Amino acid sequence: MSTKKRQLRLGAFLMSSGHHVAAWRHPDARADGGLNFQHFKQIAQTAERGKFDMIFFADGVAVRDRGRGTEALSRTSVVHFEPLTLLSALSVVTERIGLTATVSTTYNEPFHLARKFASLDYLSGGRAGWNLVTSATVAEANNFNREKHMEHTLRYERAKEFVDVVTALWDSWEDDAFLRDKESGIYFDADKLHIPNHKGEHFSVRGPLNVARPIQGYPVIIQAGSSDDGQELAAQTAEVIFTAQQTLAEAQAFYAGVKKKLAKYGRSPDHLKIMPGVFPVIGRTSQEAKDKYEQLQELIHPQVGLGLLSGLVGGVDLSGYPLDGPLPELPETELAKSRLKLVTDLAQRENLTIRELYLAIAGARGHRTILGTPQQIADQLEDWFVNGGADGFNIMPPYLPGGLDEFVELVIPELQRRELFRTEYEGRTLRENLGLPRPTNKFSTVAASREQVAV
Template identity: 55%
Template sequence: MTPYRRLKLGLSFYPSGYHVAGWRFPGAIPDGGINLQHHVDVARAAEAACFDFFFLADTNAIWDPDLEAVSQTSWGAKFEPLTILSALAMVTNRIGLVGTASTTYNDPFSLARRFASLDHISAGRAGWNLVTSASAAEAGNFSLDQHPRHGDRYVRAREFVEVVTGLWDGYEDDAYRFDPESGIAFDPAKVRALDHRGPNFQVKGPLNLPRPVQGHPVMVQAGLSEAGRELAAETGEVLFTAQSELAPAKAFYDDVKARVMRFGRSADHLSIMPGAVTVVAGSRSEAEDQIAALDKLLPPSAGLAFLSGLIGDTDLSGFSLDDPLPPLPPTEGPKGRQQVVLEKARREGKTLRDLYRSIALTSGHRLVYGAPSEVADQLEDWYQAGACDGYNIAPAHLPGGFEAFANGVVPELQRRGLVQRGYAATTLRANLGLPHPPIRYARPAR
């Protein structure tokens, strides 16, 4: 357990940074998504800065069907998360390794096995970012004519989690002995077949490897909708949320923490960590110059296509860029994210041009920028106000944007006693102050 309440930090790694045009920024690694050394360098830098975890987002499709627009970004080329995280486990020692995997377009047995494998390979540093696949573009890659409805995806997700955690609980922690003298590899009395039979899955079990080092890899979620909040409150241990203003962030925090307690859990066992898109420079005006330079590198078609996908695969190409955002139909995609973006656009009277420029930089997250002390002030404000337990830091461009944060902001946060100066434990679960989960099921009698 962590010995004191502290601000937790994750690094949300988009290979060239969060800005859609980040790959064109001076000093960027244009092929960063498929550049192993780039991943290694940034992960090691995050570990040296004592970040809690390295976080990889993912989708199972190119994010927009407009290939001409997508060709103006580098986001279409990136490694599969668990493959690259397994490689990073070999060159890091303490930082957590969190990967995204969809419950909509995966099988629970194979996913449980892959994350259990990562947890063993990393000696207990794996985390699963559970998503339900917001993009309808993924359906066509998995033999489906259309994307499942939002509510149906969450029903499947809840059963998916039950199966995966049940498979992880299929062995007691000490079931495997690998004792050559006795000739016994594992104790059959400490193993159970899951024998799950539900509306979506029929899974016998057990897994063909021991229980994960952490019992369960840390459960990370990113839901904003009603269904997403409920699933996070019941099963999540880290919640990556998109919030851009303090009052809504505080209301969201209080709402989700209350839900956690209604499920009989400790509120401390779910860390709410909004995304914070960062631009760190010598002064606020220099940071603004970086933002302006990024904006100049963004073609309107790419920015508009990205916005269309983020708010629910809505085609905005036929609208004037200098008009306000038009009324949009409800989405079966990212409901919570659409609501955040639409409310902000209407409240601030943004034109489509203003909005796509903003979203191309932040994806709906909070923008934090300025000199290191100013950025530290902004991060501390929300934490002290009770709006978060930490942040998933998302530099606008990489690697320079993260170097500026790690070298300038982290020491300032450490000086204030807000973030850790070293790792208290060897596993991600223990570093986050989370308990080792007990086996949920009784063992069969021999």
């Protein structure tokens, strides 16, 4: 048997008109993409043609309007599909690509979440993935009966218990519980029903789930939090980490740190894939890539840039500070700690003014920007991949559909030539394509002694 060369995992991170904050204004972007199903159908099918492991939707349960002002807000794309309904529709027009959605543990109940993802897993034939976030804005809190956002540590405690409940609900039924024997009239084997009966600090959920065990056992669990609490939760429960890293040295430190934590939870380093975000701007020459990037940057209205920056640093109003002066000392809030650090580090490292800083992050929003030819971009991805910085990447096209078309037509073939990326899907499920094991049922007494079979 030949040992197959280790290959990249790739996610396509799809935002309405593209990832750049002014994407919707780009001549080749669909300005109404956020609520246009034909748009999402086209880009999901493009990503599948490119053999991406998954498409990935960010999410928030609010219009993030704080610290921006209406003027800035009115220049931003603010309305879009809810991801689980959109992915359910996309399951019908795709066949092999993974379908992953962000859902917050802070503003949801485990029963609903377990059920909807199990339902999506059946609709898609085992292609569902859940990106667990704990939410980070007051705007979201205010849509759910709260004056303030839940405190960081408490949010992560709740998230940990939330995962326990959700996985127990997914395990309510053993894989082979459903006999559906018309003759005897037995629908399921009662010995293979396990009522979770969870009673904990944050949740009291009896179960069982009213969906069978998902095709994948559990949908793939993804996390994006890179704070200490976030990393610890990921090491315990996540199978993919979507992270923002600016330099190879930082990426290597993050990669090594998280992989090292897995041993104490009895997990193999191979069973957690680390995928930093990448914002690629592709040109036939370096200069063309730079020009394309500048074209996008020029579309950013100063108020939009400032609003974006305010959002990333936890909602602090920056409008009182001079645009061409330095970033002031910022208070640590109970919001997204890791993003705050990333932004302040960048400002210090490169000695940026507020204006320079918002321009630097407006494209990738804290993720890594790569400008260049397809070969140069492949070089950069390969460099991180072979040098312990990443297991793969979440690709954030600057504008859509064009930015994804270019990546699939120009960069993917280059990665395939280097044997760094698949030319055909290996498996039927997202889990199989990512190379992740199918979880055993925690309630099954015979799980260890028999081979796991798909429903």
